[in-house]
Amino acid sequence: MKNFRVFKQFVCGSLAGVSVMFMVSCGSSKQAQNDAMMMQMMQMMQNQQQSQQNLKDDNSYGVEIKKTETELYAEQAPGKRSAANGQAFTKEAAEQFARNNARAKYAEAIESAVISAAKTVYGEMSEFAADEKSGESATEGGQKQHTLAQTVAEQVIANTNVVKTQTFRAKNNRYTVFVCLEYNGEVAELAAEIAQQVKQRVSEKSRKRIESDLSKFEEEVKFELFKNKQQ
Numbered sequence: 514m515k516n517f518r519v520f521k522q523f524v525c526g527s528l529a530g531v532s533v534m535f536m537v538s539c540g541s542s543k544q545a546q547n548d549a550m551m552m553q554m555m556q557m558m559q560n561q562q563q564s565q566q567n568l569k570d571d572n573s574y575g576v577e578i579k580k581t582e583t584e585l586y587a588e589q590a591p592g593k594r595s596a597a598n599g600q601a602f603t604k605e606a607a608e609q610f611a612r613n614n615a616r617a618k619y620a621e622a623i624e625s626a627v628i629s630a631a632k633t634v635y636g637e638m639s640e641f642a643a644d645e646k647s648g649e650s651a652t653e654g655g656q657k658q659h660t661l662a663q664t665v666a667e668q669v670i671a672n673t674n675v676v677k678t679q680t681f682r683a684k685n686n687r688y689t690v691f692v693c694l695e696y697n698g699e700v701a702e703l704a705a706e707i708a709q710q711v712k713q714r715v716s717e718k719s720r721k722r723i724e725s726d727l728s729k730f731e732e733e734v735k736f737e738l739f740k741n742k743q744q
Contacts, residue, residue, distance in 0.1 A: 583691035592700040592738035595619035596693040607688040624662040626737035665710040704735040
């Protein structure tokens, strides 16, 4: 009987130990399952967020390209500012390219304003494009008016300064520099300067013809500059 009681106690103790081990094992297994489920849910959430972002970027128009602070700054003063960028593997060269591009862009806008304003007020600019000093006539038409407009634009560009700059460097050490040029005066002053430049560069005969409507020409130039919006 004594041996039977000892055996019974041993069996009970063993069963109790197994039960404890089973409970611990079950608890650990359940915790591991919970952790795995949590990780899976987090991964699903991340995948969903990434899919939403990809859907947002991958639309029929493509990814939106935002303007830089320099470009936005130029837009705040249409007609008197011009922004552009330049790229090179040295900062100095990129800045020079950016300045040249901004000047060219501003000059193009001024040329366009001069030609459009003259066409609106006078009908055609080519007839005023003759230069008595060079002995050339206005029969060359379009080429003459573009030459006159370019000359005026060059004079205006000489009266501009860089007022804002942004510099970016890519992983390959290539620099991109944005610059904004600004005319040293108001748009009304710019239009008046353009009108005087045009007046000085036409023949004496043509000068008398355009003087009567010169104020209208100024206003039309100002309108064209605002319309073009140096960007």
